[in-house]
Amino acid sequence: MITIEFENDKVLFEQTVGYAAQQVRRLIEKHADFYPMYTKDGKWKHEGPAWTHWCDGFLPGMMWLFHKRLENGNGASDFWLKQAIRYTKPLEPRKFDRDVHDLGFIFLSTYYRWYQLTKDPALNDVLIEAGRTMSLRFREKGQYLRSFVAENSLFIDIMMNVGIIFYAARETGDKRLRDIAVRHALTTRRVLVRGDGSTAHEGIFDTETGEFLKQTTQQGYRGDSCWSRGLAWALYGFGTCYEYSRDPRFLETAEACADFYIMHTPADGVPPWDFGAPPESRKLLDTSAAAIAASGLLRLSRLLHDPVKGQFYWSAAMHILRSLCNKHLGKSDPAWEGVLKGGVYHMHKKLGVNESVMWGEYFFVEALENALRYL
Ligand code: GLY
Numbered sequence: 001m002i003t004i005e006f007e008n009d010k011v012l013f014e015q016t017v018g019y020a021a022q023q024v025r026r027l028i029e030k031h032a033d034f035y036p037m038y039t040k041d042g043k044w045k046h047e048g049p050a051w052t053h054w055c056d057g058f059l060p061g062m063m064w065l066f067h068k069r070l071e072n073g074n075g076a077s078d079f080w081l082k083q084a085i086r087y088t089k090p091l092e093p094r095k096f097d098r099d100v101h102d103l104g105f106i107f108l109s110t111y112y113r114w115y116q117l118t119k120d121p122a123l124n125d126v127l128i129e130a131g132r133t134m135s136l137r138f139r140e141k142g143q144y145l146r147s148f149v150a151e152n153s154l155f156i157d158i159m160m161n162v163g164i165i166f167y168a169a170r171e172t173g174d175k176r177l178r179d180i181a182v183r184h185a186l187t188t189r190r191v192l193v194r195g196d197g198s199t200a201h202e203g204i205f206d207t208e209t210g211e212f213l214k215q216t217t218q219q220g221y222r223g224d225s226c227w228s229r230g231l232a233w234a235l236y237g238f239g240t241c242y243e244y245s246r247d248p249r250f251l252e253t254a255e256a257c258a259d260f261y262i263m264h265t266p267a268d269g270v271p272p273w274d275f276g277a278p279p280e281s282r283k284l285l286d287t288s289a290a291a292i293a294a295s296g297l298l299r300l301s302r303l304l305h306d307p308v309k310g311q312f313y314w315s316a317a318m319h320i321l322r323s324l325c326n327k328h329l330g331k332s333d334p335a336w337e338g339v340l341k342g343g344v345y346h347m348h349k350k351l352g353v354n355e356s357v358m359w360g361e362y363f364f365v366e367a368l369e370n371a372l373r374y375l
Helices: 002-030 058-069 075-096 103-108 111-118 121-135 156-160 162-172 175-192 228-245 248-264 287-303 307-327 358-372
Strands: 153-155 202-205 212-216 343-346 351-355
Touching: 002 058, 002 075, 002 307, 002 358, 058 075, 058 111, 058 358, 075 103, 075 111, 075 121, 103 111, 103 121, 103 162, 111 121, 121 162, 121 175, 153 156, 153 175, 156 162, 156 175, 156 228, 162 175, 162 228, 175 202, 175 212, 175 228, 175 248, 228 248, 228 287, 248 287, 248 307, 287 307, 287 343, 287 358, 307 358
Parallel strands: none
Antiparallel strands: 153 202, 202 212, 343 351
């Protein structure tokens, strides 16, 4: 019976990756060299603002994943390799970008994948430089990497970007970089992750003394609620910190976040945009949080020492992916240009609400590709 279910998953996931590749091809044929962030009424090209520029790695990141999936040298794989390089190269100057806290998102989805393929040291240099730039956000007073909004602000999202500092530390042997990454993760664990495994989006510090003042939010419902995407970033990001540091505190934190996600998400595995929003508002889901959680759970399942819990996380991730494939694809509407419907970018600013969002597409494809390697 289990074999039959996995066989079905394999077909479903392969078809969905095929559909995603088709949608990405449609996007780049319609709007060449354009790096969109979210759709408006299902269309990628519009005048909606970005708020911050953190998403440019996700489109090429998917291209690297399509290339990898098709690897054994055929026309389609060559096509995706060419496109992946074409869309990755223009990102190189961002290795010096000090305006965003997102250099992990931008470079781990692109240059890291490219470097894994070729082992060209010049590509590794780009990753190392990005990690060094990211480390410049560190504030000794408070012990955190500051967010893009202000000196006194720490975001949970930065947990997805601290990996580039760990990476640069490992590649160069620079202990100072590793120390910054560890201290940032410990601070985030202390001030943004609550005892029940839920997370706050943002923390505010006194920049004079370094004292932590309060939990608040930019994109969640309120400071004491749990914004579902922030939780998914934490689940995935603390797992990455454990992978690099082998510090068991980070694995425990990732597990606490994963357990909160599993316990509080409706039966089909797709969460409301914020777990603490009022009931009417909670009807609005965020499929991108589900895709990130699925990908993070698959990674965590292989890091755990307890095989039963590992199997549980694997099954939870498969369940989420099945729901996304069966109920949330743009396929149901041929005019829809995205892959996954039902993502949410910024509720309060009314940006990308109930739309396709580029990070949702990327982590969905990453999770499918990851699952397919074991099916
Ligand atoms: N700023 C990252 C996010 O929207 O999740």
